[in-house]
Structure formats: structure tokens, C-alpha cells
Amino acid sequence: MIDGSTSPYLVLYPDRVAAAYRALGAALPGARIRYAVKATPVPEVLLALAAAGAEFDVASPGEIELCLGLGIAPELLCYGNTVKKAAQIAGAHARGVRRYAFDTADDLRRIARHAPGAEVECRFLPATPPSRTPFGGKFGCAPGEVAPLLTMARDLGLVPAGPYFHVGSQQTDPAAWRIGLEQAGRIAGELAAAGIPVRSVNIGGGLPIPYAEPAPGLAELGAVITAAAREHLPPGTALVVEPGRALTGAAGELHCEVVAVRIAPDGRRWVYLDVGRYSGLAETENEYIVYRIATERDGDPRTEAVLAGPTCDGDDVLYQCTRILLPVTLRAGDRVRILDAGAYTASYASVSFNGFPPLTVHVTGAEREWVQS
Numbered sequence: 001m002i003d004g005s006t007s008p009y010l011v012l013y014p015d016r017v018a019a020a021y022r023a024l025g026a027a028l029p030g031a032r033i034r035y036a037v038k039a040t041p042v043p044e045v046l047l048a049l050a051a052a053g054a055e056f057d058v059a060s061p062g063e064i065e066l067c068l069g070l071g072i073a074p075e076l077l078c079y080g081n082t083v084k085k086a087a088q089i090a091g092a093h094a095r096g097v098r099r100y101a102f103d104t105a106d107d108l109r110r111i112a113r114h115a116p117g118a119e120v121e122c123r124f125l126p127a128t129p130p131s132r133t134p135f136g137g138k139f140g141c142a143p144g145e146v147a148p149l150l151t152m153a154r155d156l157g158l159v160p161a162g163p164y165f166h167v168g169s170q171q172t173d174p175a176a177w178r179i180g181l182e183q184a185g186r187i188a189g190e191l192a193a194a195g196i197p198v199r200s201v202n203i204g205g206g207l208p209i210p211y212a213e214p215a216p217g218l219a220e221l222g223a224v225i226t227a228a229a230r231e232h233l234p235p236g237t238a239l240v241v242e243p244g245r246a247l248t249g250a251a252g253e254l255h256c257e258v259v260a261v262r263i264a265p266d267g268r269r270w271v272y273l274d275v276g277r278y279s280g281l282a283e284t285e286n287e288y289i290v291y292r293i294a295t296e297r298d299g300d301p302r303t304e305a306v307l308a309g310p311t312c313d314g315d316d317v318l319y320q321c322t323r324i325l326l327p328v329t330l331r332a333g334d335r336v337r338i339l340d341a342g343a344y345t346a347s348y349a350s351v352s353f354n355g356f357p358p359l360t361v362h363v364t365g366a367e368r369e370w371v372q373s
């Protein structure tokens with residue numbers, strides 16, 4: 001049994017991660033599934049996915065060392081972060097990493113110099129609808145730049161894999177992948193004209209999970225993606241999918257506690273939890289992700305509340321525009337569970353903001369071992 005006295009803490013269920021992996025495999029038959037380690041870089045999660053046959057998208061030397069330290073083969077890793085230093089590429093290459101993503105000629109030259117002979121994917125910015133947590137313009141070249149850049153990759157002695165796009169995290173519009181694949185198909189045509197066969201198309205992550213708002217399921221998304229790939233890509237092109245949230249989001253629950261409840265001078269009821277923006281709930285920024293919340297008084301009448309975290313920072317407010325209904329009887333000391341909080345929580349928690357420790361993570365082998373509060 002997990003000792004609840006150390007609230008807050010995240011409980012992760014690797015069995016659920018493995019089940020999500022199988023569901024995605026069934027929705028996208030034949031696709032290579034490359035888990036985005038950043039979502040939940042927890043050893044038991046990585047090992048469960050390695051056992052299931054996953055590849056791994058790593059964003060930094062730290063994530064590379066984490067995977068290799070667990071015995072994951074370097075051939076299974078792809079350095080997917082397009083923002084990296086020469087020394088980081090050289091370090092990755094020295095550790096056996098042979099796959100890289102890039103989106104500029106500059107990064108490509110660095111890869112050619114420090115990871116000679118590597119396989120490269122060129123990330124472009126797709127013209128897709130915004131997701132719940134969008135990347136904005138931070139990553140990706142223009143679609144028209146991909147073929148010239150991958151031609152340059154070949155001329156630099158690298159192995160061009162193909163185009164790569166990411167439709168933004170928690171993307172709830174299936175059309176986003178259709179649009180991205182149509183663009184990737186056009187790029188494949190340009191590459192063919194340049195004498196470069198497309199080995200794979202990386203359709204990124206972004207697969208959503210239901211939070212307070214519903215989201216399309218994996219089967220529906222898989223059908224859209226499979227149909228679009230068949231329509232737009234050359235026959236035999238491998239699909240790579242790079243999920244984080246869809247594999248680990250529903251595999252975790254964040255257990256926390258009410259610190260205080262008050263009616264503020266603004267007349268609103270404020271509920272303060274012992275977990276907040278800086279201890280794991282970073283994705284509540286701009287109220288992008290609205291988690292489902294369970295309390296031990298859920299049978300009681302509910303009214304609106306502003307939900308805030310425990311630090312002295314004015315930004316540490318989870319929801320004040322989104323309408324959150326909580327039991328009127330809620331009071332200090334009550335236990336609260338933030339549901340579907342397995343992704344982008346523990347990995348986002350600060351090391352010591354206001355002196356609060358990083359989020360504790362408990363991993364449980366089987367659902368039945370966990371007795372819910």
C-alpha cells in the first residue's frame with residue numbers, strides 16, 4: 001500500500017501504458033511506435049514499453065543516458081529534438097545513437113560532422129489546426145524546404161529517412177493528420193523526383209486522451225491516418241508515430257490534498273491544493289489541459305471554485321477562467337485525485353520552487369495492489 005502521508009504524489013500503472021501501446025498498435029497496424037520519453041521518463045514505463053517493442057524519441061543527453069542505463073539499445077533511440085548543440089550530437093553519436101531529426105541546414109551540417117552516416121528525418125511545420133497545447137512556430141521548416149534539405153543530407157553522406165511533422169500535443173481534430181500526410185505525400189513526390197526514396201514518414205505525437213473534454217479515440221484516429229497514408233504516400237512507406245501522452249496520460253493519477261478554502265475579496269471561492277503549476281501541473285498554463293478532478297465528497301452539491309496551487313507565486317493558479325465545480329463541503333485536509341495525470345506531470349515538476357520538492361512518483365505493478373482512498 002502506498003503511504004498517503006507524503007501528499008502530493010503521482011501513482012503510475014505501467015500495465016496501463018502497455019495496454020495503450022497495444023491499442024495504438026491495433027489502431028495503426030504496421031506503424032513503428034516511438035515513445036516520446038519526455039512525457040513520462042520513469043524507468044518502469046520505459047521498460048514496459050521496451051518489452052512491448054517500442055522505439056524511443058529522446059530530447060537530450062539526459063534522456064539518452066536514462067534509456068541506455070536501462071539496457072535499451074541505442075539503435076532504438078532517435079534524437080528527435082531539432083534544437084541541439086554540436087557537443088550533444090557528438091555525445092549521442094559516441095553512445096551509439098544513429099537517428100536524428102533536424103529542421104535547418106545548420107543543424108544538418110552539425111549532424112553530418114558529428115554523427116557521420118546517421119539517418120535523418122526532416123521536420124516541417126504542417127498547416128494543421130491548433131492543438132490544445134500548440135508548438136506555435138518553434139519547430140519545423142517550410143514544407144518546400146524538406147526535399148532540398150534531405151537532398152543536402154544525402155550529399156553530406158547521411159541517410160535521408162523522410163519527412164516528419166507533429167500536429168501539436170493533445171490534437172483533437174483528426175483532420176490534422178490528414179493535412180500533414182497530404183503535405184508529406186507532396187514532399188515524397190519531390191524527393192522521388194530528386195532520386196531519393198522515402199523510407200519512412202514520421203507523423204509525430206499529438207494523439208489526444210479524454211480529459212474534462214472528450215477526445216477522439218485511437219481507433220477513429222488510426223482509421224483516418226491509415227486512409228490518408230494509403231491515399232498520399234508511396235506504397236510501402238513505413239509510418240513512424242511518436243506518442244507521449246496517448247501512452248502514459250491515462251496511466252497515472254495525481255493524489256493531493258486541500259490546503260485551504262476561502263472566499264476571497266473577489267467574492268469567489270478559492271480552493272488551494274498542495275500541488276500546482278510548479279509541482280507537476282504545468283500543462284494547466286493558459287488552462288490548456290483541464291483535468292478531471294475527484295474528491296472524497298463528490299456526492300455533495302457542487303459550486304464553482306477557483307483552483308490554485310500552494311506556492312507564493314501569483315501564476316500558480318490552475319483554473320480561474322474554466323468553470324470548475326467542486327463540492328461545497330470541501331475543506332482543508334480533504335484528499336483529491338487529479339485523473340489521467342500520467343503524462344507531462346512528474347517530468348515538469350520543479351526541483352525546489354518555494355522549497356517544495358519534486359513530485360514523488362509511485363509505480364504499482366498491478367491495479368489491485370492500489371487501494372483507492
Ligand SMILES: Cc1ncc(COP(=O)(O)O)c(C=O)c1O
Pocket residue numbers: 036038039057080081166168169170204205206207242243244245246
Ligand atoms: C519531438 C516530439 N515528439 C513527440 C512528442 C509527443 O507528443 P504527445 O505527447 O503530444 O504525443 C513531443 C511532445 O512535445 C515532441 O516534442
